[in-house]
Amino acid sequence: MIFSARVLLATIAALLCLPSAVLAMQGDEAGRSVSSPDGRLVVAVDVTGEGVPQYGVAYGGEMVIAPSRLGMRFAAMKGFDEGFAIVGSSAGSADETWEQPWGERRFVRDHHNELVVNFAADDGRSFNVRFRAFDDGIGFRYEVPAQQGYDAVTIVDELTEFRVAEASTAWWIPSRGWNRYEYLYETTGLEEMDIVHTPVTFRMPSGIHLSVHEAALVDYAAMSLKQYRPGIFAADLAPSATAAGVVKKGPFTTPWRTIQVAPDAAGLVNSDLILNLNEPNRLGDVSWVEPGKYVGIWWAMHINDRSWGTDFIHGATTDETKRYIDFAAENGFDGVLVEGWNTGWDGDWFNNGDVFSFTETYPDFDLREVADYALSKGVRLVGHHETSGNITNYERQMADAYDLYEDHGVRQVKTGYVADGGDAKWVDDTGVAHYEWHDGQKMVNHYIHSVTEAAKRKISINTHEPIKDTGLRRTYPNWITREGARGQEYNAWGQPPNPPEHTAILPYTRMLSGPMDFTPGIFDLMPNERPQLEGAAPRHSTASRVETTLAKQLALYVTIYSPIQMAADLPENYEARPEPFQFIRDVPADWEESIALAGAVGDYLVIARQERGSDDWFLGAVTDEEARNISQPLSFLTDGVTYRAEYYLDADDADWETNPYAMDIGSRAVTSETVMELPLAPGGGAAVRFYPMNDE
Amino acid sequence: MIFSARVLLATIAALLCLPSAVLAMQGDEAGRSVSSPDGRLVVAVDVTGEGVPQYGVAYGGEMVIAPSRLGMRFAAMKGFDEGFAIVGSSAGSADETWEQPWGERRFVRDHHNELVVNFAADDGRSFNVRFRAFDDGIGFRYEVPAQQGYDAVTIVDELTEFRVAEASTAWWIPSRGWNRYEYLYETTGLEEMDIVHTPVTFRMPSGIHLSVHEAALVDYAAMSLKQYRPGIFAADLAPSATAAGVVKKGPFTTPWRTIQVAPDAAGLVNSDLILNLNEPNRLGDVSWVEPGKYVGIWWAMHINDRSWGTDFIHGATTDETKRYIDFAAENGFDGVLVEGWNTGWDGDWFNNGDVFSFTETYPDFDLREVADYALSKGVRLVGHHETSGNITNYERQMADAYDLYEDHGVRQVKTGYVADGGDAKWVDDTGVAHYEWHDGQKMVNHYIHSVTEAAKRKISINTHEPIKDTGLRRTYPNWITREGARGQEYNAWGQPPNPPEHTAILPYTRMLSGPMDFTPGIFDLMPNERPQLEGAAPRHSTASRVETTLAKQLALYVTIYSPIQMAADLPENYEARPEPFQFIRDVPADWEESIALAGAVGDYLVIARQERGSDDWFLGAVTDEEARNISQPLSFLTDGVTYRAEYYLDADDADWETNPYAMDIGSRAVTSETVMELPLAPGGGAAVRFYPMNDE
Incomplete structure (x- = not known):
């Protein structure tokens, strides 16, 4: 390559001036910055000389996110990438306390200042970025209004960047590998990071802790972070098996991109940012969502005392279930999980979700008998649906499956999506199978679909091999927990x-x-x-x-x-x-x-x-x-x-x-x-x- | 996740039996293996119980590529992924020696045995894999014949894997980062590798050296390797900015996937495998492709003595060029490269290829005068076209630009594509800009286009910021060298x-x-x-x-x-x-x-x-x-x-x-x-x- 002196000088100047750049932006012009209620966090927004939108974040006077790109590109129309100016903005603030039906704390305070920045280009392209600054971090999302030619878009690249101090230490798991999220966390300098899942946590040299994640992931692909240059992490959206990117119709908003900031590690743990950036409860009365404790026929399979299928010693028998129910009742547990109760476990279920029935029991498991027995003891069965990541087979049976459980007094269902990363399967109307990442747009929508369908039967969902959590429990309180x-x-x-x-x-x-x-x-x-x-x-x-x-x-x-x-x-x-x-x-x-x-x-x-x-x-x-x-x-x-x-x-x-x-x-x-x-x-x-x- | 005992046992058994599995395959059935002429390399092919095609490679009795998946998936039709059987095969061999117009050696021996394996599924899906086993490695490619419903496909995932011994040491550069290929090589164990470019070189614990690459990359996206599980590297095709994957029409073949194998490091260097897997010269008489040595107005810019534009001390002046021509003539050099001769270098060319004219000179550079002066001294100008990765601007001017150089006796042009990875630009018929990886399908085709257009004018191309080399110099001998x-x-x-x-x-x-x-x-x-x-x-x-x-x-x-x-x-x-x-x-x-x-x-x-x-x-x-x-x-x-x-x-x-x-x-x-x-x-x-x- 070749490298002009002029470009090099500009780059060095930009690097040297970054902290003052963001802080200066704050004061330069109204409508281009927003501070947290306590004033410690400052988000500044600007466009470069080429009209590239960018933002930066300072905390207590220290740059924590150096000026970082904003924007997106599409498969078939001009991108929201350059040529933009800030043509308007609006500010606001909120301070409200809302109550969780269940949670780490009953009352959550949502106290933030807001800035909506309107970006527009001469040719009519326009989008907004809504920033919210809390004392414990910031969130921002793209809001794309209706505009000529953008009724249906395929987002091939979200240009969002997060520029982190290169000397930081990070805790991360890789993205786009065979597993979904079940990796041991790495503790490394940035140089060992390539593409990582969120939340990803950074400790800056100053001791400030950051966590980058997203909130309210709905009808969009999950964001991983790809370290594109040293210290520059770019949004990397999970691919689709059928489209060039994320498909959106009409005006749309993206999930919130979040940066939790705290002076120490414990501060991150006390943050409610992710919940605060989710929509309120849409389910109304959720008194049927019941926190509690459960036991179950599960560990016995993992240690090979029992098996899911009937190939060795079948675990999910009527007698064994009753034994667990008795134990639960005696010790104050609310539920008894039973895995391996339904047919399908004896074949090669690992790569073949088609084998599972979600309504047919093994002959040695009498669902009615154990469900009634449990209720008579003040205990509920906890349901189980392993899909092997085959969502078509699951969706076809879903209504019947949830109905069946509802009929038997089941209030919680543990779902499973055991399939390698990139191998979650669906079958289109023409019979063609497609294989998706668990965090791709298609799967994101499926997981929510299972939760809303379950809610109709007053069933809560505990998703294993899930999409990562982005706080949707606030909106759907029956999405009660998950693995991940x-x-x-x-x-x-x-x-x-x-x-x-x-x-x-x-x-x-x-x-x-x-x-x-x-x-x-x-x-x-x-x-x-x-x-x-x-x-x-x-x-x-x-x-x-x-x-x-x-x-x-x-x-x-x-x-x-x-x-x-x-x-x-x-x-x-x-x-x-x-x-x-x-x-x-x-x-x-x-x-x-x-x-x-x-x-x-x-x-x-x-x-x-x-x-x-x-x-x-x-x-x-x-x-x-x-x-x-x-x-x-x-x-x-x-x-x-x-x-x-x-x-x-x-x-x-x-x-x-x-x-x-x-x-x-x-x-x-x-x-x-x-x-x-x-x-x-x-x-x-x-x-x-x-x-x-x-x-x- | 959950993990059945049965699956675990099968996995362990498979892991333990891998070497014998491949070697056993060799003898089991005719038409499922092929050996190199010297018998040391053996490729075995099989399908799993689920009908998943796989291959493995042994060298001197040692497994070098454990059984690894073959196949591909499409955006809109059934994949070539499972349900396949081997329904036929054909074998052959070749031993010919061909002459290079220029190269590391004049005569290259292409001595290999070949096996074409026909895979088919009950529903009519079919594809072939052509394997060639040489003494210095193997190559294989997919050959997809015409078949109902597959006239136009988008390949969203090539399932090809390369399973390498986990204890190997590797030399690699990352893929999908901001740069293209200009990274320092890493020397690491496999655990530090995520997604890497090819060629990637491995030294196995036994001392055997492998290099995985590809040959004859034409109308396809380049293959990077993504380590999906420990030791399992999966093909990862460069994304497209407009499609869900690689777009192919009608029957097609993929590039060759290559594995060079040698008992020591020097053995890799002596391999001609990549060239042997490319098509012969398509240009006919290429006596106008002239190897040689050159000097040029280039380093002076890199050390800031001169500048490409006129912002500091312009390098490409008539006088300075003549000074280099004199020096070249006195010392037996064949060419004088001149960079910065054309207008466009004074603006922000780094991110904006639109600024470049490929026919307009700076006023202080008289192309006719220096070209004639050079020819009078027995020297030729070496041309230069920096595109900043904007291929539309280049393609619009290409005919005129090459004509101009041809008219001035120029026989070699150095091209440049300085743009970040993922930022090579083209503009479609509706005026919308798209941004591609330098190794995506669109760019692969552009680079070849520039070479074939140049060949019409007896011009050779020296590509900087190129697509990686895959041996196409055999087919297009005027693709004389490149950076990368x-x-x-x-x-x-x-x-x-x-x-x-x-x-x-x-x-x-x-x-x-x-x-x-x-x-x-x-x-x-x-x-x-x-x-x-x-x-x-x-x-x-x-x-x-x-x-x-x-x-x-x-x-x-x-x-x-x-x-x-x-x-x-x-x-x-x-x-x-x-x-x-x-x-x-x-x-x-x-x-x-x-x-x-x-x-x-x-x-x-x-x-x-x-x-x-x-x-x-x-x-x-x-x-x-x-x-x-x-x-x-x-x-x-x-x-x-x-x-x-x-x-x-x-x-x-x-x-x-x-x-x-x-x-x-x-x-x-x-x-x-x-x-x-x-x-x-x-x-x-x-x-x-x-x-x-x-x-x-």
């Missing part, structure tokens, strides 16, 4: 299983998007070392084990938020350890408030949550492979009240690798003045329940 | 400049695809430390310098093949060092034979080449940042002949960093029995000319 990261199951057969740091990274990355059905609570930490059952599939490698202490399994109920939490292990393993099991019996799944108290990405987290409609608090703390002693002030407790703290701590000699079961379980009186010592073992954790002593 | 990697120019302004290892990696990676206009021969190794000329643009950072010894600059004329080689430095810098300059005067650019003698990727290379139509040989050796002493047998020389060896070696105390000019220049008598000591300094090299002493 490496969960507990990897500890049964993963090579490697989840290392201790995994659950010290998730809260700062995946969990910023929303709840996760991680399925904590494994009590037999080395199941693959047990003797194999006669007739069962062989045990997995003993290298696959749970790399936590038992105390950390309890802590996960607090550190990893989900409104429905599984107690994932076998009933007999809980019965064998009643003392620690008491914490699982006690811990709720719905919260009045949540406060991340301290933490560092990949190292540790301490979080406290107040039970919804109660004075009780729960604390969870997790560490990575390092032991650490945390002196935690309990200032979140109500002043002047004495609480009993029932604690489940790692014993002095506990260690995930050598002595994982050693626990110090007890109780003591504490107040908001108390500084509680939390001794975290390597791979360890701490779980504490607090309740006012006058409740005793 | 980080060249010498980065030593003027690169941050960082090319490190010493760069030229010890290129021969094993980029150069496997074909010639490169690297432009060696910089004699002033620290130009940015010179005083700035009055009126010139400021010097670049002194951190940008040439990280070689002077001897290595000479060696590059032998180690980096190009049929047109530039002596890139300013005439005065050569005049200041006449002794080493003598080698550049002597070294030819066209060869009778080339033999890579020894080397290791990223460490060093020793190569010998015999001058076309002469008994003279030339040897080049380069090392990375490590000094090394090579004892090189001269067995390539004709037995019984005594040669004079004129050597240009690093002096004992030479070092690229501290003492780059120190050379040991001299001559001695040698024979094919001689073992010549080549002392390579850190960042050093060696250049030797051998000629029979009876010629003296």
Whole structure:
């Protein structure tokens, strides 16, 4: 290539002046910047000499997003790329508090300033970008009004960029690989990043933490970030199997592109930005959406005690289900998940979703009998639909399948889309199969379709192998939880299983998007070392084990938020350890408030949550492979009240690798003045329940 | 996700049995395997239980490509993905030797066995894969016959995979980034690779070297490799700005997918596989395609002594061009390149190819005068067309532009496509601009169009910012060289400049695809430390310098093949060092034979080449940042002949960093029995000319 001196000089000048450029923009002209209510965050908007729209973000006077491109290009008409001027803008602000039907906190404050910038070109092209600046970050989205020639567009390239300080550290998982989101997080400098999923978290050299993600992903392809130049991450929309890009008709808006900003890691965890950028509840009365805890016929398959199909020892039998129902009823669980109840599991279901019926049961599973038995015990079945990523087979049966469950009192269905990345299948009207990414526009729409169809039957959906969460639970509160990261199951057969740091990274990355059905609570930490059952599939490698202490399994109920939490292990393993099991019996799944108290990405987290409609608090703390002693002030407790703290701590000699079961379980009186010592073992954790002593 | 025991067992079994699987396939059924003429390479073909076509490759009994998928999917019809059986096959072989009009060697032997496998599905879908097994690797391509419903297809996914041993080391550059191919090569394990360009080179744990690339890329998108699972690299076709994939009409064939295999690094360099998989010369008499050496008004711009436009000191003036013509004539150069002769360089040409005229000269450049002056001196002007990647502006002017050069005796034109990756521009009939990757289908076709249009005027094309080379020089011998990697120019302004290892990696990676206009021969190794000329643009950072010894600059004329080689430095810098300059005067650019003698990727290379139509040989050796002493047998020389060896070696105390000019220049008598000591300094090299002493 060739490189002119003039261009080089301009580039250097631009690089040198970036921080002042954005800050200067703020003051230069009205209508080109917006600040957060506390004034710390500033978004500035401008166009380059070529009329390329760009924005930048500063936080506390420090540039956090250097001037970055905005725009999009289309397959068949002029792009929104250059030749634009800012022809108008409007400002506004909002400060309202809304109530979640369930969530990490009951009341969420949406306090932001808004700026809508109108970009137009001489030839009539126009679009708007709506920015919202909150104290905890910013969001912006494109709003494309009706205009001549743009009634139907195919967006081949969204030009949105995020320019991040090159010396930052990042926590990320790759995008466009064989898996969807179930990778171990990488902790690297930017130079090792190519194309990554969001949320992606950055720690800048100054210590400021950023997370880039999106909110309200509807009828659009998910945005990954492609590092195009060092430090410049460009939006990379999931491809379509049938179109050159994202297909939109009429005026449209994109999902919100979000940048959460906090001075420290815990600050990210306390952000409500993603929820605030979603539309309010569209379902009306959602009292039928019920947070709670469940057990199920699930882990037994992962450790090969049972099988989904009838090839080894079938798990989903009437008798076995009743056994779980009895256990659930005795221990206060709300639901019993049953996987492998429907026909289709005996063939090669892994690559062939066509095999599944969602209404036909295996002969040894009497749906009516177990459903009625459950209801008689005050428990509900939790439904299960594995699609193998074949959405056509699922959609064809969907009404009947949800009707069937509704008829049997089922209020929650766990769905599954096990297919490799790029291999989610649909069949068009001519019988031709197409294969999509799980986060492509077609699949985005399918997942929402399943949620809205389920809502008609008062059924909530727990999506596995999902599209990533973008906060749509606010709009559709029956989208109650989902997977979308490496969960507990990897500890049964993963090579490697989840290392201790995994659950010290998730809260700062995946969990910023929303709840996760991680399925904590494994009590037999080395199941693959047990003797194999006669007739069962062989045990997995003993290298696959749970790399936590038992105390950390309890802590996960607090550190990893989900409104429905599984107690994932076998009933007999809980019965064998009643003392620690008491914490699982006690811990709720719905919260009045949540406060991340301290933490560092990949190292540790301490979080406290107040039970919804109660004075009780729960604390969870997790560490990575390092032991650490945390002196935690309990200032979140109500002043002047004495609480009993029932604690489940790692014993002095506990260690995930050598002595994982050693626990110090007890109780003591504490107040908001108390500084509680939390001794975290390597791979360890701490779980504490607090309740006012006058409740005793 | 969930994971059935059955699937896991099948997966493990498949993994364990892979080598025997491919080898077993070989013997199982006729028509499903093909071996190289020497029997060392075996390609086996099969379908899985689901009817998924796959192939594998073994070399000397070792699996080099584990069973890997074949197939493709379309936007609007059933894919060639599963449900296929092998319904027929045909075998053949060829052994012919063809002559290159110019090249690394005059005669190329094409000796291969061939297997065409016919895949068909019950519903009538059918396609063929043609495999060719050579001693130095294999190639295969899809051949899609005419069939109902497939008259026009959009290929949204080519399913071709290459499964490589996970413990391999790779040398690669990223794909889909801002640059095209001008990256420093990475030397890593597979875990750091995401999406990479080809050729990509692997060294397996056994020491076997592989290079995956493609041949004869015509009317198709270039293939990058995306590591989809660990060790599984999937074809990733460059996207289109207007279609969902590669658009093909009627029956079609794809480019050849190639895997060069050699027991050592030097073996890769000696491979002719890519050329052998291209179609023969379509241009007939190409005696007007003239290998040779050139100088030009070029480096002066890169070091900011001159400028392309008139903003600083304009380089392309009539007087300056005549000065270069005089120098060329005096020193035996064939051409003088002049960049910046045409209008358009004074604006923001970097992002705006519309500014360029390809027929209008700057007022201070008299094309007729300099062209005639050159011809009177036995020299030809070398033309230059920088397009900034705007192919519409170029194509509109192309006929006039080539006519103009033809009228002035120009036989070679250097073209340029400086635009970021994904930003090569074309404008459709409705005036809408589209932006493509340089290696997308649209651009692939444009580059060939420029070559065939030029051929009509007996003009050869030297493409900068090109599509990667895939051997099309065999078919279009006027596509004489190209850039397509980080060249010498980065030593003027690169941050960082090319490190010493760069030229010890290129021969094993980029150069496997074909010639490169690297432009060696910089004699002033620290130009940015010179005083700035009055009126010139400021010097670049002194951190940008040439990280070689002077001897290595000479060696590059032998180690980096190009049929047109530039002596890139300013005439005065050569005049200041006449002794080493003598080698550049002597070294030819066209060869009778080339033999890579020894080397290791990223460490060093020793190569010998015999001058076309002469008994003279030339040897080049380069090392990375490590000094090394090579004892090189001269067995390539004709037995019984005594040669004079004129050597240009690093002096004992030479070092690229501290003492780059120190050379040991001299001559001695040698024979094919001689073992010549080549002392390579850190960042050093060696250049030797051998000629029979009876010629003296």
